[in-house]
Amino acid sequence: TRTVRGDDGADKSFVDVLLQSMKVLAIDQVADVSKDSPTVVKSVTLEASTKDAQKLTLAAGAGQLSLALRQAAASKGEMTERVTLSDLTGETPADVAARQAELDKKAAAEAEAAAERKRAEDKIAGLTQAVERVGSRLDELGKVKIAPIVMAAPQPVVKEVVKYVQPEPPARATIGVFRGVKLETYDVPRQP
Incomplete structure (x- = not known):
């Protein structure tokens, strides 16, 4: 050897x-x-x-x-x-190298997929925070009350009119969809 x-x-x-x-x-x-x-x-x-x-x-x-010991009856040599x-x-060394290259390629693809999943999760987390901020702002706007105006004795010449103006809804809305246990959000234009 x-x-x-x-x-x-x-x-x-x-x-x-x-x-x-x-x-x-x-x-x-x-x-x-x-x-x-x-x-x-x-x-x-x-x-x-x-x-x-x-x-x-x-x-x-x-x-x-x-x-190496051989059979006792085997007296002649063999080829x-x-x-x-x-x-x-x-396997030849080329086979081993090809298999290793394939494993390296698969590992690189898995690393790229993991990075893509991380980017998608970060984007979803950012959208979730934005939706929560918009929801909090809408809640605040919904709690606003108009204080009544107390007027003294009516005067025939002066007339005050109090008009409640409905705030204009936002142009875009964020919609949340649960797919299994995962929340996916979409930013879409609001329909009239």
Whole structure:
């Protein structure tokens, strides 16, 4: 197992099979009756040709060596190929980058939608305050009473007329509509 840096600067890990059908001569073991758990093996002695020994020595310096046990009846080697990280997941680095770009795009869209909702809520809050101010002003105007005028003895020449003038309604009205539990307000022209 080894890791190399590719042309694009990314590290790429892979596993190659170096030797097959090697005869195992000895395995490191510790015979200790006082211990209940097994001891991790630190060395394995294999029967190898000079060239195979050179391969093992070079591979030990280039990466990490692992030993895989095969069936006892499997004496011949089999065809092998290099295994990479993309074989584990079935994805290439381009697939991973595309998926990450899609996730980033979705996160940006959700952030934009949240900002739009915040702007709409702020606008609704402002409209609600304006409606409350107009309602308070209308309540104040509705409570205004005209004080009666007390006149002295009527004089035939002077005549006073008191006329109540209805205040003119505003040109626009704010209408509130409940959609579920949410109040939506609309500023519309008042109908005559």
